[in-house]
Amino acid sequence: MMRFLACISAQGKTKASTLFDSPSMFCLLMVTLSLFLSSASHADANSIFQLLSPETADLHQYQWRKRPIVIFAPSQGDSSYRQQIMMLEKAKAALADRDIIVLSDTSPSSQGKLRAQFQARSFQVVLIGKDGGAKLQRDMPISVETMLSTIDSMPMRKANLN
Structure with missing residues (x-):
């Protein structure tokens, strides 16, 4: 002791x-x-914002429980990355209400497995549904309104509201 x-x-x-x-x-x-x-x-x-480990090969641990937003960027200083994070931070309550988790990979040199699967060469945002499928995938920041309206139109979200 x-x-x-x-x-x-x-x-x-x-x-x-x-x-x-x-x-x-x-x-x-x-x-x-x-x-x-x-x-x-x-x-x-339990934080909404988390770093994505380069060893992460899939998002099965979140399936049916969370809606991951995966952000790939060349660095944390990337202007698109900073813009996307700022938009998401302003909407924390709405993200939490929709079971969203934000996973960031800002280290291309780490050769992350998910980065390779999504063929993310520079900035990319991917919204994953609770079923594990990609619902939105863009190479520029996505407005929170677009993400939330996409989620709100999903059958699982509609069922949760009833």
Whole structure:
């Protein structure tokens, strides 16, 4: 078990003493720390905006649960990428309401598997339905209104509204 040591200087002498000598205080610290770390990782996992790992070969993990918007760009500094992200960030509530997750691949040098499948050479946006099929695919930013109206016209979305 890890102990936290604190050095206390008293009258020029250095003395080591343990912080949280009591086992119950130490356990309380560890439980609090683990809860904090697990809630932080849980918040990241539930974030609408996520980086797409180059190893990701398919989007099956989202099928029937989420509608991925996959954005491929040459870099995070790409003007089309920044424009698309800004539009999407302004519509977070609408995206969340429609079970959307935004996945970004801004590193062509990583040779991502999905990038290769979609043959994305520069900027590209792909809206994937809950069934796993591509619903919109453009090489320029897509307005949020276009994405939302496309989603709202889908049978699954209409069924969710009723």
